[in-house]
Amino acid sequence: MWTDEQRQRIVLEHQVLQQEGFTQFTVYHDKASDTYYASGWAVSAAGYRYALHISIPSGFPYERPPMYITDPLPLLMRDGNKLSALGVSHYMHTLAPSPNGMVQICHWRDNRWHSGILLYKVFLKGLLWIEAYEQHVATGRNLSEFVGTMAETA
């Protein structure tokens, strides 16, 4: 399933995460299913904890890896409704949620993703999204008012 180049890239991604100071995140190998994922706990400036999970697809790095917030679940908006109910939302920077309602963060869209983007940049966008989310909870304003259009370059 995985090429040697893909496996090498994924191992390198873990090392880069550590060197770039994203030591709260780890790339894991599930040997039973021979799949990879990256996850860890992000702590916001306000001290709240969020579990971020990146599923590494079989086409990685050419295929965009989706990133979900797995905890808290469900993730609520200021009005108490589930954020996942919005689906693909420009105003909240979300993509299609997982079947059980985990919010998928819009880091790069498919039409912007390319294989030169490293996972630590994806986690960085996740951290920015969380800060914007907390601003939304505090003010009721959309996430898009706190994070602009995602930067193109990796």
Added chain:
Amino acid sequence: MSTNDPQQQMIRDAMQAIAQRKPGKTKLVYNKTKRTIEAVAEGTQIPRALNITADDADMFAVVTLASAWLREQWPHVLREGGVLCAFSTWDDGDALTQRELGSLPSTTIVQGSILLAGRDFASEGIGFRVLLNPIAKVGTDPAEFVAPDGSAYRATAFRILDESEMPISTVFADVQPELATRRSGILETTILADKSVLFIGLGTGGAHAALELAKCGVGRFALVDRDRLSVGNVVRHPGGISQVGRYKVNVVRDLIHEKNPDAKVSTHPFDLSYANKEELKHLVTEADLVICGTDNRASKLLVNQLCIEANVPAVYGGAFRRAYGGRVLRVRPKTSPCYQCIVSAMPEEESNVEVSSASDAADIAYSDQPVAVEPGLSLDVLPIANMVAKLALSELLIGKPTTLRVLDRDYDAPWYLWLNRPETGTPYADWPPLSESTDEMTINRWYGIYFDRDSDCPTCGDFISSLAANYGLDLNDLDALPAALPSAPEAVPTKD
């Protein structure tokens, strides 16, 4: 009226002579006194008569027969004395074209018969018949046919009306030799007959490029596109309104066969995604060249990856939003910049795509922020498709002795840019018109632009080594990844 009536026979002879633009013993005139057409001997002067010319004779119907088909049927013709065949009728019966000649017949089909003179062949109820009369020597008459056994015939066709017969001009079409003759002198068609081109994306640009290469004599096509032709497509796509609802791959296949009947075309109406990667990979490895006309980056990157891996050259074409211009990239794996190199170098330029359909818009829209469908005009897309086809032709001729070798010099840049108007809000808004400048970049010129390949490109370069070196890591001494956590969320999909 009997067909043996002398006047009828004269009319028949005169009509055939005129239709074949050959002098005959009789001529046709319109007798203004009698207000009828009549046949008279050449040289005869009739008062108040109008000579009927060859141009006037174009009103007579023409029946076109497929030589190759008749050669295949020849044993049957010899055995039975004739053969039945179907004809497309066009323009109120002005033209009858044997159905086997092409893949897009008329909606009106009539049955006819082709029979050997002097032989009995049952053809009751048939609308017209073609009589094959043996001749001793073959000339240049388009009504002549040479059978597989070397015997030669001249065909005369008659439409059967009640008890009379109306002559129809006959033309035998030997499709492939005639098409090859038209291409010879500029293209060595045998070179391209064995070439295989994989087309991914058969919108306006891809379909047009496919037809241009079919006209050049490319012999093998593989077509990939998930979409069906819609009414909205028709204003730009080569497919017409009568084709609406069909898969674009099937529409384009038939159009290719209309231009190159011997072309071998396989169709693959599937979605271009990682789910179909293996099937796509197989198609790429079978191709001499890949032409990618999709409008989204993800699919282009997938095609790019597969082409680099399989060492197959590719040409990528695309229009900017509303087709105010476009660009074309030719990739020679490991030699010239690949699509990923260009994306890394010019990410914004490569994000500027034409949104020509609802599905294109849906790919980049959010549920709370739709993206408008803003297709460009066909006339603004076709120059880009022409450039794609020209670069493809140049690529397919590499290493072959051809008079078009000069293209190597003219098309040596990897990336081409063209603007057809100074679109407001773009970096090209201030470009001068073509007529005002010879030194600056202007509207309405193609520019070949040179890029160096990114040696650290994740797709065509050594990204891994470069990344490891940047972080001081030894690729041979990397720690193994930790095993998966027991608490890893199982509900998270591995793919979105």
